Each structure stands twice: as C-alpha cells, then as structure tokens.
Amino acid sequence: MTEKQIKQIRSQLPEGEHIDRMYRAFEGDIRVITKDRNGHETRYTVRFDADDNVTIKQF
Numbered sequence: 001m002t003e004k005q006i007k008q009i010r011s012q013l014p015e016g017e018h019i020d021r022m023y024r025a026f027e028g029d030i031r032v033i034t035k036d037r038n039g040h041e042t043r044y045t046v047r048f049d050a051d052d053n054v055t056i057k058q059f
Contacts, residue, residue: 005054012056017042032056
C-alpha cells in the first residue's frame with residue numbers, strides 16, 4: 001500500500017482509533033486492525049476503486 005492509501009485509511013477511522021497492523025488475508029483482500037484508546041480491536045477490509053483510492057468496511 002502507498003502512503004497516500006494509508007492516509008486515506010487513517011482519515012476514515014473513528015476518533016480515537018489508530019492502525020495497529022495491516023496484512024493480506026488468505027482470501028486475497030487487505031485487512032486493517034485498529035485499536036481504540038481502551039485497547040479494543042476493530043477489523044476492517046480494504047476496498048480499492050478504479051483510481052486506486054481506498055475505503056474501509058468494518059467486519
């Protein structure tokens with residue numbers, strides 16, 4: 001992922017969440033795991049559009 005795409009992901013996260021890790025899943029998509037201030041994890045899948053911009057969708 002490019003720095004631009006990572007910034008796009010960060011801009012879509014709720015207040016207080018930060019990226020903990022990212023990985024390519026066995027199913028082929030990219031997953032983003034975030035943590036909030038209390039340490040709770042939230043999992044997202046990354047979607048790419050035709051211009052390689054990203055959006056995230058919560059599992």
